[in-house]
Amino acid sequence: MSVVLVGCGNMGFAMLRGWIGTGTLPPGNVHVVEPLDTLRLRAEDQGVNVHSTAASLPAALAPAIVIVAVKPQVIGDVLADYGRYAQPGRDTIFVSVAAGVRIDRLEHALAPGAPVVRVMPNTPAAVGHGAMVMCANPSVTDRQLAAVRQLMAASGEVTEIADEALMDAVTAVSGSGPAYVFHLIEALSEAGRAVGLPDEIAGRLAMQTVFGAAAYARESADDPGTLREQVTSPNGTTAAALDVLMRPGGLAALIGEAVTAARDRAVELGR
Numbered sequence: 303m304s305v306v307l308v309g310c311g312n313m314g315f316a317m318l319r320g321w322i323g324t325g326t327l328p329p330g331n332v333h334v335v336e337p338l339d340t341l342r343l344r345a346e347d348q349g350v351n352v353h354s355t356a357a358s359l360p361a362a363l364a365p366a367i368v369i370v371a372v373k374p375q376v377i378g379d380v381l382a383d384y385g386r387y388a389q390p391g392r393d394t395i396f397v398s399v400a401a402g403v404r405i406d407r408l409e410h411a412l413a414p415g416a417p418v419v420r421v422m423p424n425t426p427a428a429v430g431h432g433a434m435v436m437c438a439n440p441s442v443t444d445r446q447l448a449a450v451r452q453l454m455a456a457s458g459e460v461t462e463i464a465d466e467a468l469m470d471a472v473t474a475v476s477g478s479g480p481a482y483v484f485h486l487i488e489a490l491s492e493a494g495r496a497v498g499l500p501d502e503i504a505g506r507l508a509m510q511t512v513f514g515a516a517a518y519a520r521e522s523a524d525d526p527g528t529l530r531e532q533v534t535s536p537n538g539t540t541a542a543a544l545d546v547l548m549r550p551g552g553l554a555a556l557i558g559e560a561v562t563a564a565r566d567r568a569v570e571l572g573r
């Protein structure tokens with residue numbers, strides 16, 4: 303199966319690393335189109351074929367999947383260069399990871415009835431721990447959907463949704479979500495320094511705590527609320543901290559506001 307990856311920035315490269323690292327795709331079967339020299343060289347280091355424009359893809363190439371990871375603002379223009387793969391008789395599936403951009407706009411930029419799968423990935427795909435949410439249009443056959451599912455599964459856990467309207471909420475939770483968690487690591491690390499820990503120890507403890515808590519929550523039969531209670535001794539240190547985090551307007555309210563802002567921005571990007 304040959305795959306064309308259009309755009310190898312933060313998200314495109316995260317997926318590429320996952321596909322090559324897990325051996326899901328032989329590097330020779332992957333063609334990356336990326337105009338920026340540094341990013342094209344970074345992709346080339348993975349052993350894949352690289353191109354600066356769509357025009358330099360081999361004329362005889364018949365990709366199974368064209369996956370587009372460019373900014374929402376340019377995706378319409380970029381897709382126009384790949385319309386040849388959407389012509390009748392072709393069997394190419396188009397995958398877009400762009401936030402907000404609806405399937406009807408993608409189809410419009412390609413050809414009416416082109417098989418399109420919208421995917422909302424996240425950057426932990428780079429290490430095979432992404433959250434990958436897929437939504438396909440009716441033109442995608444079961445066989446084509448299985449091919450996309452298989453590729454996405456190399457990047458992490460796959461969830462399929464039928465209602466495209468949910469994609470903006472998905473984007474706000476799991477697409478942007480790693481940034482919230484990275485910020486938590488930053489904040490916990492900074493707070494550790496503020497109470498006297500050396501930089502390196504504060505950073506390491508913050509990182510391992512977030513990693514360990516997520517791994518434990520994922521494995522455990524208990525829900526996160528129960529796991530939180532298990533850490534919280536009555537009148538102990540955690541209770542003192544949670545009195546701050548769980549007060550009115552605390553962390554839950556802040557995260558709620560943040561997710562709503564991200565969801566609203568995804569809606570705007572789709573206009």
Ligand SMILES: NC(=O)C1=CN([C@@H]2O[C@H](COP(=O)(O)OP(=O)(O)OC[C@H]3O[C@@H](n4cnc5c(N)ncnc54)[C@H](O)[C@@H]3O)[C@@H](O)[C@H]2O)C=CC1
Pocket residue numbers: 308309310311312313314335336337338341371372373374376380399400401422423424425477478
């Ligand atoms: N960064 C993230 O965590 C996530 C990003 N996304 C989506 O992924 C898409 C890409 O986002 P990022 O990777 O963060 O942006 P980015 O700016 O890092 O990557 C976009 C890449 O597209 C390249 N590009 C521009 N025009 C091109 C063309 N004509 N042909 C080929 N490549 C071209 C740019 O040179 C750039 O390297 C966006 O639509 C975003 O909504 C979705 C989920 C998570």
Ligand SMILES: O=C(O)[C@@H]1CCC=N1
Pocket residue numbers: 401473477478
């Ligand atoms: O910030 C953004 O718009 C993209 C979409 C989800 C994560 N990054």
